[in-house]
Amino acid sequence: MTKPLLRGLLGALLALAAGACGADEPPPEPPEDEAGDGPTEEPNSIMPGVDDMADALVNLTARRWEGPVTPWPAEHDRPDAPASLRSELLPLAVHGPAGRLPELLRDLEEVAAFVSAGGFARPFPDGSLGGGPEFDVYLEPTETLVEVRPDRPLGWSFLDGVTAHALLDPGVPRGDRLACLAQAYGEALALEADPAEAPAWHRALGSFLAWELTGRFGCADAIDRQQSDAGLPWVGSGDLQAADGGAGGGLLLAMLSQRHDGGDGAFVRELYQFARQRTWEDGDLRASPDLWQALDRAVELSGDRLGSMIEDFSVVRGFLGQADRHSPMQALRGLGPGASPAVVFELGLDDLPHHTPNGPELQTHGTVFARVDVRGASAQSRLRVWLRGEYGVEWGLTASRLDASGQELARLSAPPRRHDRRSYLPVELTADTATVLVGVTNLSHRLPDDDLPDSNGRAFRLIFDLVQEGHVDAEE
Structure with a gap:
């Protein structure tokens, strides 16, 4: 029940009770305005103070979120583009120099079809921010080769969410483009569904989906950076954000998928849904549960223990790269010598x-x-x-x-x-x-x-x- 409705009902009940107690007394006459006085403000109830009392009761009994909060992600303007091309098969659009758009759109369609076949939802429609409701990718220079930017909060969703678009650097080589687009698409899905989550987890999903499609952990495929300093966290945090493009988090998700769903991605997909929340108060986003809390609970429900699982995964890391022919997880073989741990x-x-x-x-x-x-x-x-x-x-x-x-x-x-x-x-x-x-x-x-x-x-x-x-x- 919403606060205005509850306040109104309480006010009506209090007014009826007051009227019943004083039914034999005539209502007091309002004082006459004296010369020079302006019109008096009409009370918003038949009994002064009832609304204040109702507000106090509502504030006393209504549920209040006292957990962690985080600001909504800052909105970003869309870049200008000389041309646009929209898919006739899927809600996708690409923007940039006209001569490069057909090939870019074909790659983006391949990514979207692969991700949808894995059971993931499509990006939220963004109205007409890119000229239509499609998910938009812009050929635009960016230091990180690929970048996902939030637009604005969803006004119609029961759960928290935003719309987003992606930038792809025009200098990305043709052979890397599919992995970059897969990272952008997956990162956008994670950001849109859970804007309160740490950006490192958004990149992790993009890196994981890129690995599933191409065998590379994201656009930079920086698994060697993560493995060469395995003392870093799996998913970068705060000032320790690993400059790996999400490869560490993608590797963690790949191991989770191999352990809990046989490699079809269902566990990872539902994990991200499990962590979504609804912020009913005005202001900042609810920041709990986050992905680690959701993972801890999901692992517990599966009969596993997070600490034991992380310890097992740490051993698996020792069998990647040059020693991967003996890896307990066959799907992680073939990552190359750069994946060997230090x-x-x-x-x-x-x-x-x-x-x-x-x-x-x-x-x-x-x-x-x-x-x-x-x-x-x-x-x-x-x-x-x-x-x-x-x-x-x-x-x-x-x-x-x-x-x-x-x-x-x-x-x-x-x-x-x-x-x-x-x-x-x-x-x-x-x-x-x-x-x-x-x-x-x-x-x-x-x-x-x-x-x-x-x-x-x-x-x-x-x-x-x-x-x-x-x-x-x-x-x-």
Whole structure:
């Protein structure tokens, strides 16, 4: 029930009650205007003060949003274009030099048809901002090769939403254009459906859809930047926005799809719908639930746990690039050598025992790797690994035994400890073990907020030792 209607009903009830109590008393006569006085203001009810009392009751009992809020995205003017071309098949339009538009429109139609076949909704009609209701792409110079800009809030939608358009840099090579358009189209879908979400998540969806269509994570295909510094968050936050064009978030969504829907994208599609909200108050947008909150809940409903899943994904990152023939997720093979993660510590038997210097600071869900070559170790040896992390977050520690070809033979994981920065793993070395890949992940103590700087970055160090059969282990 809306506030005006509720206020009116309360006012009427109070007035009726007052009238019933004083039914035998004649209504007071209004005072006569004195000379020189202007007309008196007519009361808006039959009983002075009833409206104020009704307003007070409404404000006392009405639901109020006390969670996080964020401003509506700033509206952007459309660029001028010398020519336009509209699709006869789909609600799409392209704008720019006339000679380049037919080929651009064919590519955009291919992208839109592919995304729609995956069950995603089409962009919202924008009235006539681009000369018609279609989704518009403009050939316009931009520093990021592709850019999606919001227009204005939807006036007819029950849930929050905006319309948007995209800019594509005219200098994008022909071979990159399909991936760039897919990124723009996906980013526009995410922005339009959830304008309160962090822009990094909008780019993540665009990067994911570009990978599904072309095998490239977005226009820049900067998966190498994300993998070379895996200590960064999956989805850039605040002042730590990774300059990867959304490749980190796209990689996360690709792994989610492989784990939860077999790679058809249904989990990702519904995740973005799950995070939408409705702001019924005037002013800023409701900013909760965000994508991390929706993901945490969706994973829980599937019987999984977000922390365990992130830890599993961190191991998968170690099998991309040059080692991807052994990747547990076959769909992520073939990303190229640039997708190989950086190994921070490389050790051999002669280096043991070894105390590493402090490792790089890991942001929330960031991961780094250490590799120990154990070829030549005596039978039934045991590699012992200790982790000592800074306080304030949960730590994940994994160890994978690999054969000479890089195939994972077995994996160990130390249970995260909420109030303990220490972890320990004893790795039994079999005859076919050539190397041990150790992963360290900052699991934080709360969900990330990608609208804010990450204050949960923490450093760590590792300790390695090799002992023989019969040695009694102790964590200290």
